[in-house]
Amino acid sequence: MAERKKILLRLDPAVHDALARWAADELRSTNAQIEFLLRKALSDAGRLPRGVGRMRPPGRPRKSGEEDDTA
Template sequence: MAEKKRFLLRIDPKVYDALEKWAEDEFRSVNAQIEVIIKKALKDSGRLKKSGKSNENEED
């Protein structure tokens, strides 16, 4: 498996709380939820091509 890039994210506590609840509702970690949201936004904007591979935590 390819290594993932790490970075620090500063986020408003109210936004984090909402994101945490959303992730919990979908049985994901906050990190996985953020990645799903970003990937969807990138695909929707045409900035990320849809690959043939999928991850069990991704929504394609």
């Protein structure tokens, strides 16, 4: 996997707080929520490059050997 780019992003504190609350509701970090929204916007605009890796689903990663209890 290619190294991820690091950027400095300046946000209005109220916007950051709203993003952080939204991210918590969806079990994502604020950074993952921003990436999710940017990817969605790129996709909706038809500008998401081909070959872009998929994002990890929200929530905690499963421990090895952990079974799916949704059945």
